[in-house]
Amino acid sequence: MKILDETSELGVVERRFDLDVAGEAVPGIHWVPAGATGPHPTVLVGHGGTQHKRVPNVLALARRLVRHLGVGVVALDAPEHGDRITDPDAARALLERLAARRREAGRGLPPMDPERMRAMQKRVPKHLAEWRALIDDLQTDERYAAGPFGWWGVSMGTHHGLPLIVEEPRITAAVLGLAGQRLVEGDRSGRLAGQVTIPILFLFQWDDELMSRQSGLDLWDALGTRDKTMHINPGGHVEMPGFEYRASEEFFGRHLLAATPEPAQA
């Protein structure tokens, strides 16, 4: 991990880094509590489609987790996102096409175009290798070596996160969501979900334009773990309420930090 820049603001150190994976420099950010010296957990955050490692919701989540839980947070640009866009004209054209289709649709997002879907699926194995290389790298530092590691990623962040948590035993709790059966990894979604054994918080929007209610319920239902909670809110794909970030913080606090026992069951 090559640190390119370091700033500090209100108790949060932000380090811009490049990670060399198979000869390619993968750009990322590492947020850590200012002055932290001892070991602490790390949450990996996977951004959504057309987003990047430092969009407002990722940045706000990172700062919240660092300040409130004292954990570290890392984010990477996914292939063909953020600083890794190889064809800026094509990326701009895609955003314009999405905006135009959105205007046509009246409200909310248009359905995913199959070609974009296939391109996204093709990038999954490459990005998984990058996340695993990042965990390897973090573990060379004794502060992060022992983990535990968490995952937070909805929408495209679940397309990457679901196969990652199945392949990667070092991740012990994950927030997923804004995804449905059949949409994640095509026909592999059910099989993948069944292999999940770690605690999951699954965030879902009841009026998501990109998938049916049933496909979201099916994906949550298929998760192989008993420790799973689904939060459903009204509204479209990009209308998830801000308080679900607080719920995510509570979830990681419970699973990544030494937990305070909860009262007995109802």
Next chain:
Amino acid sequence: MKILDETSELGVVERRFDLDVAGEAVPGIHWVPAGATGPHPTVLVGHGGTQHKRVPNVLALARRLVRHLGVGVVALDAPEHGDRITDPDAARALLERLAARRREAGRGLPPMDPERMRAMQKRVPKHLAEWRALIDDLQTDERYAAGPFGWWGVSMGTHHGLPLIVEEPRITAAVLGLAGQRLVEGDRSGRLAGQVTIPILFLFQWDDELMSRQSGLDLWDALGTRDKTMHINPGGHVEMPGFEYRASEEFFGRHLLAATPEPAQA
């Protein structure tokens, strides 16, 4: 409100009271922060069927809300529950019958028997009048007069709570759950739910023996408010995870106390 007894433990004052409603003494408990002098919100807690005003989950929730949020909490015995059981032999026989049917069912609760269901429905209007009289009484004290008032009640607590929050504008946020369309107030449930306009947290168990998944989703879907969240966990009717009490605390903190603004939407 006639105070019969007052104790104090770890910052929580507990007052056992009787409230006179239409000539009947309705037994209740009022928990308040020790030493609190200024105005503060009150959460009304409706217990479940066969339970009473001081079962462990009600007591733990009350202490949690008083200690962590500084609000007051009140609970009443529902008609024919707790200290209001008029035929102790019949009550004991019911519990034994339920236990026997539960053993037969192998795991979890047996389906609700239609006669018990009708008896429960018949008691609803009476208990609603008692809750409204309790709010009237609380408002004669300037510390509680301004509210706001919240409701927490799942299972039978929702059978009472859903019609109460529709009739009672002084309740401004509610936690409901472990209930389904058609089970609440018979055929009135959909119509009642549609009239709900306050923020709702709806807690549901995916393997509830007393109702179908679809009936729970339908009831949540029918709620007329835009500010509603459904939390779904695996497990049966009495297996709701303890962390949902923490989620309830977070919900009341957000809606009954002056709220800290949440970060922008995703």
